[in-house]
Amino acid sequence: MVHSTSLCACLSLLTVLSCHSHVLPRLSFPIGSPGRSLTVFTNPDVYNTTTLLLSNDEGTLFVGARDAILSIDVSQTDNMTIKEKLDWSPSEKDLNDCSMKGKMKMDCHNFVRVLQELNSTHMYACGTFAFSPRCIYIDSKTFAMATIPNSKPEEGRGRCPYDPYQKNTAITVDGELYTGTVADYRGTRPVISRHLSEGSHVDLKLDDTLGWLEDPTFIRSTYAPSEEKVYFFFSETGKEYDFIEKFTVSRVAQVCTSDVGGQRTLQKRWTTFAKAQLLCQAAQELPYNILQDIVSLPPMEGASEDETLFYGIFSSQWRVNLGRSAVCAFSLKDIKNVFIGRYKVLNRDTLKWSTRVQEQMANPGECGLHNASDNTLRFVKDNFLADKSVAPVNQGLTIVSPDKSYSNIAAQRVRGARGRDYTLLYLLTESGYLHKAVILENGAHIIEEIQVFHQPQLVKNVLLSVSKGAVLIGSSEGVVSVPVSNCSYYWSCAECILARDPFCGWDPVMKVCTDITSHGHLVQDVDEGKVSEQCKNVTPRSRSGQPRTHSSEVVSVSLNEVVHLQCPEASHLAKRHWERPNSQLSPKIYIQPDNGSLSFVATPSTLGHYLCQAVENGYTQTLTVYHVKQKSNPTILAASPSRPQSTPAAETGNKNPISTPRWMIPKQPEPRPKPEDVDPSVTHKDSLAITIKSRNFTRLSGTNEENSRMIEPGGNLQQVNRPTYLQELVVVSVLLALCISALLTIAFNRFRHLCHSRTVPQTPPSHRDAEKGGSATPQERESLRGHSPRLEKRNGQAPNNGQAHNGKSPITLSNSMLNASNGHLPNTPI
Template identity: 85%
Template sequence: MVHSASLCACLSLLTVLSCHSHVLPRLSFPIGNPGRSLTVFTNPDVYNTTTLLLSNDEGTLFVGARDAILTINVSQSDAMTMEKKLDWSPSEKDLVDCAMKGKMKMDCHNFVRVLQVLNSTHMYACGTFAFSPRCIYINSKTFAMAIGPSGKPEEGRGRCPYDPYQKNTAITVDGELYTGTVADYRGTRPVISRHLSEGSHVDLKLDDTLGWLEDPTFISSTYVPSEEKVYIFFSEIGKEYDFIDKFIVSRVAQVCTSDVGGQRTLQKRWTTFAKAQLLCQADQELPYNILQDIVSLSPPEGTSEDETLFYGIFTSQWQVNLGRSAVCAFSLKDIKKVFTGHYKVLNRDTLKWSTRVQEQMANPGECGLHNASDNTLRFVKDNFLADKSVRPVNQGLELVSPDKSYSNIAAQRVRGAHGRDYTVLYLLTESGYLHKVVLLKNRAHIIEEIQVFQQPQQVKNLLLSVSKGAVLIGSSEGVISVPMSNCSYYWSCAECVLARDPFCGWDPVMKLCTDMHTHDHLVQDVDEGNVSAQCTYVSSMSRSGQSRTPSTVCPPGEVLSVSLNEVVHLQCPEASHLAKRHWERLNSQLSPKIYIQSDDGSLSFVATPSTLGHYLCQTVENGYTQTLLVYHVKQKSNPTILPATPNHPPSTPSTKAGNKTPVHTPRLIAPRQTEPRPEPDDVDPTVTLKDSPVATTHKSRNFTRLLGMDKENSRMTEPGENLQQADKLSYFQELVVVSVLLALCVSALLMIAVKSLRHLYHGRTVLEAPSSRRDAENGGSATPQERESLRGHSPRLEKRNGQAPNGQAHNGKSPITLSNSMLNSSNGHLPNTPM
């Protein structure tokens, strides 16, 4: 059994990794990157700004902090200013009492955990208040403490947790407060209750008997007006499962707002309480059973409220899924269906659950049971756990993060092109990154990830200001506002379409990527991201009249002069995490025996006559290929000969640094990029390629790099023509160089031959000594010294290790010295530059 369980776990892990490995953020923005602006509110006297509440007009943000409540003006999307601050600190006696209970001094402050709008004139707030919860009323106009019905601050037990680290939930409906928290100092008495009841209503809570809640962790709550029900979401120990270890399950519970408790049975207790399991599980996988956060998304206009969706973040207690998160969606229709079905029965003696077999006396969870008989209410008291679980929409997971643990979520419905609605999720990771996700058919696409924290922070919730277009995040160190859209970052139609952001569309008239709500004729393809179908109008026409797709158009080239046998490094920047980079040569293949393509996209090789030429840095994303950079690698020429430079559009600024020419390159995002990304249009930022003497410059987001300008004929030409012209000029220059070197070589050979003849003639005209003739006549009986002397006047020319005849070195005085570079340059081989 153990081996079988392990095998199943391994298969589940492999299945998950294979199915969800493609879920990767397209772009990454490290903190401080100018490509993604953030607005941060911090104050040296304010801490733990975690509880957030937006006003009805979304112009004011109410913040519950440590020992204070703030109002922040968020009417401007790029600024947050504190307007008022209400101090609410424990007294010295409260702090001393808290310390005597054995609590840390830093935990004895008043952490505001409940902040709700009570009515049109007042707000209601509750805080931990040195482990002795308190609640106050706040006048909305004067933002000052108001006197409640009791004339003094109210006790917060059952409304707010004692411990600032315990999770809780609270919501107000018609001036009444519905909470889920703990009602004792030790945190062992969980309770779902109603407070501030008015009229015929009375304050209600769960019965104190065991079984209603099992060590829960409260997450969130929401109100559905058509149902007149409050739904509470939490995690707890699932007692219905008979496991050795404690098995945690996620729950949704409901109570009716019209509930007033029973007349005799369940007096001042809920008669409509019911709960069911939320099952976030895909086929043949272990469930993600621990709920971290959940948010409701209202249905589209004109549809039933049953189409309300609840998007939740789930993690797993199983070792095989540790460090991973899943997002599941549940519909209100499915929740209602489960609550109207069968229920399990709890044996109060053994505290064991079983499937009910007795006659159903009532439907638990149904509103209006407060007038039922005692037998019916006793039946409801023992039958409040639904038999079936609520399964996710489409019976699957919306998203699985293979290496990120999500902690908070927010959801929004966005109207895209052609009136199509898309669901956008904002997911905050525990490591401090905000993921912006759009849900497509049967999969999810992470548009971008934005780093909002340097260190992990305690975050209670995320708020969306739809009218201001901002995501508000309250953390322990401050409040951060993140713009929902970042359309101006995408510089071309291709990038705007590949982003697949429902907020953004390409304007073919203005030639820029802009927000969808500003125009109706924008180009967008969120579902497919098909660049060829959406951006055909940017194609250029060749002289033959045939259209060219954007992928075949090359930007102007960067001329890189190198010496032979020099190691060349060419950098290819990263367009996105989903794009694959590769290198191309015109009419040539990149052999792995000669070229090294690294994981960072760079290309390395040794400069030889055969490796000189043009190199194209290209990326492929979603079937679309685009050329980012073109390098023209050429040999360093004679300083007296001017190098060839490709043609540029008239608007391109020129550079005077050596043989370098400017190349227009798009703004590219890379997770390891250290250079700041350009933002303003009137700035000329320079991106320096690592390990390469190449500098690339661009001036504006609206790039006009697809076509070159023929200045002489005043017409638009293709970039290929520029490259051909440069090649022709390069051939002529090198032909001149080769001819000169050939002439020099012939002259050198002639001079060497003349000198050799002179030495030969001089040796033959030397008079022989009588002793030499006698020795010759006697058969060569010369002494060794004489033979050595004669050998020194030999007419043969020898040259060893740079020594001239007679053992004398040239010492650089030879008329012509042939170096290796000259030989290589005169071997008749021209650089392999394609036509």
């Protein structure tokens, strides 16, 4: 035997997945959305409403719940009211016995798992009943337990599972019950059986011989009247793949309703049992091998029953496909062809399967074998597995969900406005969403998804009421009714066509999207969804009946502010993009994330109009328009108290709050101001500003030519204009540097002057000089001592104390200079 580790080499060529288009829902409706109405039935005293049965007129819904069976009026799609409630609870002794077996008390209730219409007067129900299955008859008129003389409550073993979490299937045909379930407390004896047999029929079940069923999980059963066969769908371990350990496969099995068992061999056993593999697999891919749910779709009116289709949901046990679900369709014709083909043979000694090469004595699965010989029945007993697998229709997958796990399915056929029939699938996800999908020639199209549960549900059931136009879903939270159509949600001809819903069409006269069953001559294009061809000369109207235009909004911002513009989503299939009239949105300035928004910095060149548009299936529509403008509250710079300053914006009436930066204004040559041109009334602050301007301190690091290259001819910036205060920083820095330099110069010269005065030699005046010049004045005497008198004013100008003149050292007075000036200080600036 080849071990499972050897499988890697065998499957390495299959790990390359073919490209599947990710089928996304076009619209999403969370719980409570105003655009999608739901009807929910809940009762505080009712739990686990998971087993559903519709009456023949589809006006009443029978619900199997925990410890109860309900009758609910569903004649109105927007209202569900309870009519009757039948209590069916285990006794206290039953609950205690269940707890003694080691089961949790909450699992020991009676969970109704079989609810079938037996005939025109009675229904049949089976429940787990504290891990001791029981069944009852219910009078359809009085909705009460029917009392049968000399009868006890029927034991439900083989008809209903013991464990409420185990899956099962049941169907009634001509008053007889066909079930697929487990027949023991541990759940290790799977069985397909017939009960309530009448006339010449007897109750039948599978032989306990090893190999008929291998740990199956029953999903669904259906009846084919023309074949007089009941088909069972389930998953089990595929023992024919002996090189893989516990490889799960999906099966379809059949039994004939006319089977009564063999006379000696296979007494009270099925003689017509046969099974085949359902292969949900695309080319060069690993198979989706685990069946989750399956539903039958009857053929079109007048077509052969062989055209019956079975749509199944499959998951995969392979890691490469984890989290993905696939939908495959199988035809009854293909299933019949597989069952009339060759069969594998099981060696009872080695438990190995092989393809039979000797002559075939009988055709397994053929009806009427109950009268066959013992040799023929022994041949059938060892040859019940078809050699070939049932391939999907068109040899491919119908739907592949990349990130959703589907659990339940319902299907119906709808005739569109053009007379063509379309298949609609209703797929329930494990996360609580219902997907409505239409099958087209080029693939599936998911029209919408509707959230129906707040929390994921483990046990669910989906039932379709075609006459009422509703999908009924049973869960532990209650029963939810979802209308199959939602045409009034689409407000325009374009939306109605893009939805591609077979139920909906556009009425060009009433200008509404309506149901195709209520009006004629509607515009519809489910296959292509071409708006340009179907909506010519059509004026869109809103949901309120008024002509609808795109929304427009004014956004007031400040310059250098980051602007975020949001765009509504038309659908998940539409691609949104932004437009600006007569301009292009450069990625260097504008950021467009995946959520459809637009972000940029507000500058004079980025103000203006912005349009968000959506493109879907070749049709472009404008969703919203924004007008980004500057705020109207201007920011005025503080002026000097002696002279109020006025800005050009205030003079011209401009409301822009922030003046245009200087680097964006072309530089004009300015004459150097002369001292006589300065207004004597200008304050010290103003004169300082003039001095700084004359020295060209307002110039930025980049030249005007460099800054001008950042602006496109159309007015768009090629580079994001970040908020900057470089101009103010330069002015403050220059002022601070001048102040510090002046202080340092004054301190340095003062210190130098003091040191120099201390080192000058003091020569006493000679007697000769005293005679010529007479007595010295006090100023002269002070100068002779080495001290220079402080001059208050010279030539009308205040002297600059302690500062050098033209870069020279301070002048030191000597005796010769005093003599030359006739006793007065020279007129030399210090």
